[in-house]
Amino acid sequence: MARGVTYIGGTLLLFFRSCTIVALGWGTMRERTFCIIKPDAMLARQEGKIIDALLGAGFDIVQMRLVRLDRATAERFYEVHRGKPFWSELVELMTSGPIVAMVLEGENGVAALRRLVGATNPRQAERGTLRRRFGTSTTRNALHAADSAGNAAVESSLFFAPEEME
Ligand code: ADP
Secondary structure, three states: OHHHHHHHHHHHHHHHHHHHHHHHHOOOOEEEEEEEEOHHHHHOOOHHHHHHHHHHOOOEEEEEEEEOOOHHHHHHHOHHHOOOOOHHHHHHHHOOOOEEEEEEEEEOHHHHHHHHHOOOOOOOOOOOOHHHHHOOOOOOOOEEEOOOHHHHHHHHHHHOOHHHHO
């Protein structure tokens, strides 16, 4: 009888331990996302601090490339904003100098990066976010961060070949 109770007790203990492990793991997953350090932050020589902050926040850099966007690529990248009042200013900015394109990976990568980057308008971005720290206007807001896993994949593929992201 006592042995049976010990057995049941041991089984229950194992069950609850498993539940704890599942609960701790629940809601987190390694996920890739896509990020650009925009020309305004590059001109201000802030790319080192930005990359340091990304690494400090736990992101792994899967791929990284310094590129200069031509007009056609910049327009394709921001196609959804064509015709909006800030369109010309945005394309001008994105073609004004080199950018750093990065594929990043982290826990809940897309949402975590958006949180770290902050609101579009740096003045409305929370203290400590990268746009609050490095952005100077709504257009010149230092970084782009993909807004979904699907868009992250599409945007990454504009800069990196599939074999570069294995
Ligand atoms: P986010 O980059 O925060 O996802 P959007 O996708 O809406 O924001 O806009 C893309 C980029 O266009 C922004 O990062 C910013 O550079 C620029 N932008 C967006 N809205 C405005 C605005 N109202 N005025 C000036 N520039 C803007």
